Amino acid sequence: MLRDVISKRESELPPSSMSTFLKVxxxxxxxxSLGPGEPDFLPPANVIACVKRNASKTTHYAPVEGLAELRRAVAGKLRKENRVRASAGNVIITNGSNESILIALMCTMDPGExxxxxxxxxMDYRPVVExxxxxPAPYRISGEDNFELDPDLIRQSVNKGRTKVIVINTPSNxxxxxxxxxxxxxxxxxAVDNNLLVIADEAYEKFVYGRAKHVSMASLNGVQDNVVTLQSFSKTYAxxxxxxxxxSGPEKIIGAMKKVHVYTxxxxxxxxxxxxxxxxxxxxxxxxxxxxxxERRGAFLHKRLGEMGLICAVPEGAFYLFPSIRNTGIGSDKFSQLMLEKAKVAVLPGTExxxxGEGYVRLSYATAYDRIVEAADRMERVVKKFN
Ligand SMILES: Cc1ncc(COP(=O)(O)O)c(C=O)c1O
Known part of the structure; x- marks a missing residue:
C-alpha cells in the first residue's frame, strides 16, 4: 500500500461544499437548482450543425496555439467588440478560460509570489494560485459598495517585491x-505604477443589463502591455x-503560454x-x-428576494445574484442547507x-423562468419563518 502518495499541495487545498450541493x-x-453557473440554453443551431458536419474531419490534434482561422476570428472580435489591440499572433486558444487562468499564472507567477x-x-483563483x-492575497469586495472593487484596497494590498498579478473579474461571478x-x-x-500584470477574466462579457457597460481593461490607454484578457465561448454561446x-495579451506572455500549453x-x-x-x-x-x-429573470428574482427581506444589489451582469442573508440571523452554510432541505432549492453559500462571502448566498438565474418563479415561492415560505 502506498504511503503519503497525495502531495502536500493537493492535501492543503481547501475543501469545497459546492460539489456536495450540486450532487444532491x-x-x-x-x-x-439555482446552483450551477451554466447556461440552460442550447448552443446556436448553426454550431450544432457544424459539429455534425465536421465530426470526421476533426479527429486529430489542433496546433498548440489553436487553429489559425479561429485565432484570426478571435482577434477580429477583440478588435471590433472589445476595442482591444489583437492579432492572431497574440491569441491562444485554451480548454475553456479555466485553463487560461492556470497557464497565465504558471507563466507569470513564481512560487512564493x-x-x-x-x-x-x-472559486478557482485561490486554489490555482496555491x-x-x-x-493568494484576497482583496475585499464589499456589498455596501454594490460590490464595486475599491482601488484603494488594491493599492494598500500591493506588497512591493512580492505581488506579481492582480486578478479582476467583470462581469463578476x-x-x-x-x-x-x-x-x-x-x-x-x-498596475502600471507597480509593474504588475492584470489578468482580466471576462468570461461573462456579453451579459450586462440596464445601464451597465462591459469595458475590457486592455482597451484602456497605456495599460495594454500589462493585461492578459481571458474570454470564453462557454457562457456567451452556451x-x-x-x-x-x-x-490575448502581450506576445511575450502569450508565447510563454503556448510553450506551457503543450504540457497541460x-x-x-x-x-x-x-x-x-x-x-x-x-x-x-x-x-x-x-x-x-x-435580464428578465434577474430582475424578477431581485424583486422577489427584496420581498423576502434579502437585500441584494441590482443585477448588472453575469447571471448571478448575491443577496445578503444577514437579517435571517443564520450563516451562509446553514442557510443553504436549510434551503436545500426545507425549500428544495439549491443555492450556494457565499463562503464558497x-x-x-459569509452572510451571502449565490443564486444563479441560468434556469428557466418558471422554475425561478417556483423556487422563489418555495424560498419565501421558509425565509418567512426566520422573520
Ligand atoms: C468568472 C469565471 N471565469 C472563468 C470560468 C471558466 O469557464 P470556462 O472554463 O468554461 O470558460 C468561469 C466558470 O464558471 C467563471 O465563472
Whole structure:
C-alpha cells in the first residue's frame, strides 16, 4: 500500500461544499437548482450543425496555439467588440478560460509570489494560485459598495517585491457587479505604477443589463502591455461542454503560454475549435435573446428576494445574484442547507467564494423562468419563518 502518495499541495487545498450541493441537487429531481453557473440554453443551431458536419474531419490534434482561422476570428472580435489591440499572433486558444487562468499564472507567477484575488470571487483563483505554490492575497469586495472593487484596497494590498498579478473579474461571478470604467482606470494605473500584470477574466462579457457597460481593461490607454484578457465561448454561446476559451495579451506572455500549453493539454479539442469559429459567425440575435432573457429573470428574482427581506444589489451582469442573508440571523452554510432541505432549492453559500462571502448566498438565474418563479415561492415560505 502506498504511503503519503497525495502531495502536500493537493492535501492543503481547501475543501469545497459546492460539489456536495450540486450532487444532491442533481440526484433529487424535486430540487430546483439555482446552483450551477451554466447556461440552460442550447448552443446556436448553426454550431450544432457544424459539429455534425465536421465530426470526421476533426479527429486529430489542433496546433498548440489553436487553429489559425479561429485565432484570426478571435482577434477580429477583440478588435471590433472589445476595442482591444489583437492579432492572431497574440491569441491562444485554451480548454475553456479555466485553463487560461492556470497557464497565465504558471507563466507569470513564481512560487512564493503573491496574486491579488477578489473576495468574494470566482472559486478557482485561490486554489490555482496555491497549487502553483503562490500566495493568494484576497482583496475585499464589499456589498455596501454594490460590490464595486475599491482601488484603494488594491493599492494598500500591493506588497512591493512580492505581488506579481492582480486578478479582476467583470462581469463578476458571484456578485453580478460590472466594473465601471473609472474603477478599471484606477486599477490600470496601479498596475502600471507597480509593474504588475492584470489578468482580466471576462468570461461573462456579453451579459450586462440596464445601464451597465462591459469595458475590457486592455482597451484602456497605456495599460495594454500589462493585461492578459481571458474570454470564453462557454457562457456567451452556451458551449460549456465544448471546453473552448482563449487568452490575448502581450506576445511575450502569450508565447510563454503556448510553450506551457503543450504540457497541460497539447491543444483545445479540434471539434470545439471548429464549433467556436462557427459560433463567431452566429448572428447577434442569438446572444441578444439570451441576454434579454437573463435580464428578465434577474430582475424578477431581485424583486422577489427584496420581498423576502434579502437585500441584494441590482443585477448588472453575469447571471448571478448575491443577496445578503444577514437579517435571517443564520450563516451562509446553514442557510443553504436549510434551503436545500426545507425549500428544495439549491443555492450556494457565499463562503464558497471567499471568507468575505459569509452572510451571502449565490443564486444563479441560468434556469428557466418558471422554475425561478417556483423556487422563489418555495424560498419565501421558509425565509418567512426566520422573520
Ligand atoms: C468568472 C469565471 N471565469 C472563468 C470560468 C471558466 O469557464 P470556462 O472554463 O468554461 O470558460 C468561469 C466558470 O464558471 C467563471 O465563472
Amino acid at each position: 441537487a442533481s440526484e433529487n429531481k424535486k430540487i430546483i 503573491e496574486v491579488l484575488v477578489p473576495d468574494p470571487g470566482f 497549487l502553483l505554490n503562490g500566495y 458571484p456578485t453580478g457587479n460590472v466594473l465601471k470604467r473609472k474603477t478599471l482606470e484606477e486599477v490600470a494605473d496601479i 458551449m460549456t461542454g465544448f471546453r473552448v476559451g482563449y487568452s 493539454s497539447i491543444s483545445a479539442p479540434t471539434i470545439s475549435q471548429f464549433a467556436a469559429i462557427e459560433a463567431l459567425r452566429t448572428g447577434k440575435n442569438y446572444v441578444e435573446r439570451a441576454r434579454k432573457e437573463y 467564494f471567499g471568507k468575505y
